[in-house]
Amino acid sequence: xxxVVCVKRTxxxxxxxxxxxxxxxxxxxxxxxxxxxxxxxxxxxLRLKERIPGTKVAVLSVGPAENDExxxxxxxxxxxxxxxxxxxxxxxxxxxxxxxxxxxxxxxxAETRGGVGLVLFGRQSNxxxxxxxxxxxxxxxxxxxxxxxxxxxxxxxxxVTVERLREDGTDVLQLTLPAVLSVLKEIxxxxxxxxxxxxxxxxxxxxxxxxxxxxxxxxxxGKAGSRMDVVKMxxxxxxxxGVVITGETPEDKAQALVAKLKEAKFI
Amino acid sequence: MAYEGKGVWxxxxxxxxxxxxxxxxxxxxxxxxxxxxxxxxxxxxxxHGLQDAAGEIAGRGADQVLVVEDASxxxxxxxxxAAVLAKLAEARKPRTLLLPATVYGRSLAPRLSVLLxxxxxxxxxxxxxxxxxxxxxxxxxxxxxxxxxxxxxxxDGPEIATVRPLAFERSAAGGAGTVAAAAPDAGALAGKTAxxxxxxxxxxxxxxxxxxxxxxxxxxxxKPEGFELVRKLAKTLGAAVGASRAAVDSGWIPxxxxxxLTGRSVRPKxxxxxxISGQIQHMAGMNASGTIVAIxxxxxxxxxxxxxxxxxxxxxxLLPAIVAEIEKARG
Ligand SMILES: Cc1cc2nc3c(=O)[nH]c(=O)nc-3n(C[C@H](O)[C@H](O)[C@H](O)COP(=O)(O)OP(=O)(O)OC[C@H]3O[C@@H](n4cnc5c(N)ncnc54)[C@H](O)[C@@H]3O)c2cc1C
Numbered sequence: 132x133x134x135v136v137c138v139k140r141t142x143x144x145x146x147x148x149x150x151x152x153x154x155x156x157x158x159x160x161x162x163x164x165x166x167x168x169x170x171x172x173x174x175x176x177l178r179l180k181e182r183i184p185g186t187k188v189a190v191l192s193v194g195p196a197e198n199d200e201x202x203x204x205x206x207x208x209x210x211x212x213x214x215x216x217x218x219x220x221x222x223x224x225x226x227x228x229x230x231x232x233x234x235x236x237x238x239x240x241a242e243t244r245g246g247v248g249l250v251l252f253g254r255q256s257n258x259x260x261x262x263x264x265x266x267x268x269x270x271x272x273x274x275x276x277x278x279x280x281x282x283x284x285x286x287x288x289x290x291v292t293v294e295r296l297r298e299d300g301t302d303v304l305q306l307t308l309p310a311v312l313s314v315l316k317e318i319x320x321x322x323x324x325x326x327x328x329x330x331x332x333x334x335x336x337x338x339x340x341x342x343x344x345x346x347x348x349x350x351x352x353g354k355a356g357s358r359m360d361v362v363k364m365x366x367x368x369x370x371x372x373g374v375v376i377t378g379e380t381p382e383d384k385a386q387a388l389v390a391k392l393k394e395a396k397f398i
Numbered sequence: 399m400a401y402e403g404k405g406v407w408x409x410x411x412x413x414x415x416x417x418x419x420x421x422x423x424x425x426x427x428x429x430x431x432x433x434x435x436x437x438x439x440x441x442x443x444x445x446h447g448l449q450d451a452a453g454e455i456a457g458r459g460a461d462q463v464l465v466v467e468d469a470s471x472x473x474x475x476x477x478x479x480a481a482v483l484a485k486l487a488e489a490r491k492p493r494t495l496l497l498p499a500t501v502y503g504r505s506l507a508p509r510l511s512v513l514l515x516x517x518x519x520x521x522x523x524x525x526x527x528x529x530x531x532x533x534x535x536x537x538x539x540x541x542x543x544x545x546x547x548x549x550x551x552x553x554d555g556p557e558i559a560t561v562r563p564l565a566f567e568r569s570a571a572g573g574a575g576t577v578a579a580a581a582p583d584a585g586a587l588a589g590k591t592a593x594x595x596x597x598x599x600x601x602x603x604x605x606x607x608x609x610x611x612x613x614x615x616x617x618x619x620x621k622p623e624g625f626e627l628v629r630k631l632a633k634t635l636g637a638a639v640g641a642s643r644a645a646v647d648s649g650w651i652p653x654x655x656x657x658x659l660t661g662r663s664v665r666p667k668x669x670x671x672x673x674i675s676g677q678i679q680h681m682a683g684m685n686a687s688g689t690i691v692a693i694x695x696x697x698x699x700x701x702x703x704x705x706x707x708x709x710x711x712x713x714x715x716l717l718p719a720i721v722a723e724i725e726k727a728r729g
Contacts, residue, residue: 156540156544226518227511263520275477276505278501296654299413299599302474302594303597317653358555363547370690373705384711
């Protein structure tokens with residue numbers, strides 16, 4: 132089986148700041164790397180490769196030339212081939228447009244490598260955070276999709292069985308392949324790259340496909356092909372200063388706290 | 399071709415004939431938009447055995463309840479549900495579709511967006527209209543550091559948003575909506591996903607995402623038994639149990655309890671953090687909580703700094719004292 136694992140290059144989202152003049156998020160100069168949620172997807176692809184003989188894993192990323200580094204990071208862990216979908220026309224794509232680019236890329240991987248059985252994503256990106264890309268790509272391809280996968284108990288060339296974590300419990304579903312999945316952190320413990328893997332990844336070829344190679348015209352990608360605009364970014368208003376609960380003993384403090392909670396009708 | 403949509407659809411999530419109460423939050427959000435545009439609000443319930451639920455919804459803020467039933471729709475299966483809803487929307491042309499930002503909504507909304515050529519926004523905590531009555535969605539981004547406002551501008555399709563649970567009040571009883579059946583498109587019922595089984599969480603556990611009160615424990619508990627204290631306080635308050643990643647990674651409690659960037663996003667009215675330092679990845683999941691209580695031995699840690707009520711001390715002494723005090727207060 133051929134597996135495609137999709138990875139995004141993102142800034143470390145916990146240290147972003149807003150430009151006070153433009154209100155835009157300043158990501159230049161921030162450390163960038165593979166979206167942490169995607170590490171679980173890469174790991175799961177590699178584990179499926181170990182489980183199913185003859186499996187090959189292709190890493191796919193959409194973005195500028197810098198994305199080469201996250202593709203190589205996945206190659207260093209044991210993925211077989213890398214593809215970068217890159218074109219100036221892709222910039223500014225929302226999930227609607229991005230899912231089309233990804234779907235075309237996946238189809239081209241299928242054409243050039245003799246089919247694709249599974250596409251894996253992380254739960255969400257750490258910058259956009261929508262968690263919407265997986266199902267959108269499923270719909271673009273006309274393939275079944277399941278998000279929030281915590282376990283893949285059975286995987287074979289024709290079908291997979293997955294456990295989906297819901298808010299009220301766990302669904303077990305069987306999907307006819309090809310299919311698209313997003314996986315949770317719970318699914319595995321990602322491995323670290325070996326020095327040898329890192330060295331080998333440096334020399335591996337990474338193909339780059341642009342809009343023309345994917346048969347995409349400029350009006351269906353980027354801002355033109357998107358249906359959503361970000362109109363404003365603002366810092367989160369800070370919470371007002373709180374109250375320090377004082378007291379001599381734990382019992383005193385407990386009493387003071389419970390009085391406050393009672394006042395607020397929590398009790 | 400320009401799309402002429404009308405009305406707001408609120409898509410219900412249900413299991414076993416029971417509708418998730420997030421629908422009533424969607425109805426509140428949808429009502430405001432519909433009123434501003436002079437349109438109606440429709441609740442769409444899809445599944446099997448939903449007649450009783452439909453009656454309740456009609457008396458709780460929906461102008462109309464559309465019931466889409468079929469024995470084969472008993473369980474939620476992504477590709478089939480999306481195809482059925484898309485066929486229905488193509489025929490009836492709503493302007494706006496709201497879904498809960500749960501696993502269900504995040505699975506369906508993107509598929510609907512592609513099938514209906516709709517603009518799509520995630521995780522709305524606020525919904526407004528711009529001067530042209532297009533949907534403006536507010537949401538948090540970048541690990542809760544940024545509030546983003548996005549505009550949906552599809553001209554050849556509707557607009558779709560997933561709405562974060564507990565971001566809106568639940569609609570009150572009142573009004574008398576109509577209930578109508580809508581037969582699912584037969585062609586849409588064949589999918590490539592088969593439902594195998596469902597394993598419910600323990601019935602006495604409150605789901606974090608829908609919880610109005612949460613008590614969470616972190617590394618400061620020191621050992622797995624610490625969660626017995628956390629559970630005790632949670633039970634006394636009628637709260638759900640949460641955890642930091644450090645506690646989950648230590649194997650003290652299952653992952654589904656994790657709050658934060660790589661866990662659940664929660665918005666309770668009350669969040670009690672016991673032995674949690676308040677690193678930004680944890681805060682990302684809970685900084686929209688109403689009242690925050692921090693219980694921590696370190697008065698200088700970030701959680702104590704953001705807390706509405708900061709209680710310094712050893713949680714092993716404080717938690718039992720707080721439980722006893724609540725019991726006393728209740729008499
Ligand atoms: C990509 C990424 C994603 C992450 N996602 C998440 C996430 O989703 N959720 C999450 O929670 N974390 C997440 N983290 C981890 C996060 O950075 C912190 O490591 C974690 O939140 C720390 O958990 P903690 O507060 O329980 O532990 P600590 O930071 O170790 O804090 C323990 C606290 O307990 C207090 N304490 C100790 N003993 C006592 C006592 N007897 N009584 C009272 N207080 C006591 C200490 O003063 C301290 O403040 C993520 C990290 C990364 C890099």
